[in-house]
Amino acid sequence: MSAKIERIVITSHQLSLDPPFLPSWDSQPRRKFPTTIVRVFDADGRQGIGSGDAMYGFSDFEHLFLGQEADQLERHNSVLGNIEFHAGRLWPLEIALWDLVGQQRGLPCWRMAGGLNHEILTYASTGVLRGPEAALEQAQRFLDEGFRALKLRFGRPDIKDDLAVLEAVAKGIGDRMAIMVDCNQGWRMPWDTQAPWNLDQARVIARALEDHGVFWMEEPLQRGDYENMALLRRERKTMKLAGGELTREPYEFDQLLKHGSLDIYQPDVAVTLGMSGLVRLAAQVAGHNDCLFTPHTWGGGIGLLANAHITAGVTPPEKSSQVFLEYPHDPPEWTRQRRDFIFRQPVDLSPDGRLVLSEAPGLGLELDEDRLKATLSHSQAYV
8 A cells, every 4th residue: 555755865875995996997996985875754654765876956856756655656757757857867766666665565676577587697797907817716706606607897908908807717717607798888987088999999809709708798889879889789690789787868778779789788777767667678678589688786785686676577587597687796895795885784695696586575675774874974964
């Protein structure tokens, strides 16, 4: 039974990182991990929780949600889409609303999204640019942990160094794991003005990746280069093309699908289209028989869980062996404990590398309120 939205509370938190985390897509070491928590309370005292972008400017739009029935999820998604056009990405609010409505209905979000599967294969998603020996050693540890796939990052000063890492890992683990490579050409950090690869550059690298048996090549070109991505995709014999993690508008995904630009569609529920929007997009992708939907999940544990619930809800059983969900995991710089510091227990996996969702209502998460108090930004009061 639904109840109206009575109160929305947003808090900001920062976890100090020592050693710092230097991801391949950012030239500046990250010494803090900022996290925004969104809580939506209904008139019966239930609480839904979301996280993601910083929710800048939300106070200007809060009145559009207060007093509304919480379970009007399509309405809320449409309003948030309008706000994104005029202001910014406020999708963490929708994650919190889905969590709340799940509790109201006594259903997990994966069942609300379609309820097709509650176990998802994952891949270990790395972020740090390591040398060949260190990367192979890490890949072997991932094998021991049960992962069946991993993602390497490119972005070293010389592409020959990137390829040397790939060669070492591919030779060392053979066919025991699927390998993905993220080229990070789809978008840039605000201070990074480096041009993305052109088609000729991407072609040379794509051939080398395919020769090493890479499962998918991610973001080889700028995110709006639809035609060249389609050309690159058609030229591949076995390797798939992936992208779309920060593509924002439905019409942009329409163009990607129309041009046949990608095999793997990777929007992130915390920053793109929201949970209702991703359910719709997944249905579109499923209409293209050779395409797969598997979200980007780099961020905190709430975003990981939200994307997992959508993926579990929309993945047909016959495709479940092909869909790998991103699981950020790159110790020591990026650990489960850092990624999920807001939880009592980090989001862990089964021994065979699957994320298994429960029947707990909503997202089924449990916050570590003491940790949240300790990491609260000084300018804020706690809930």
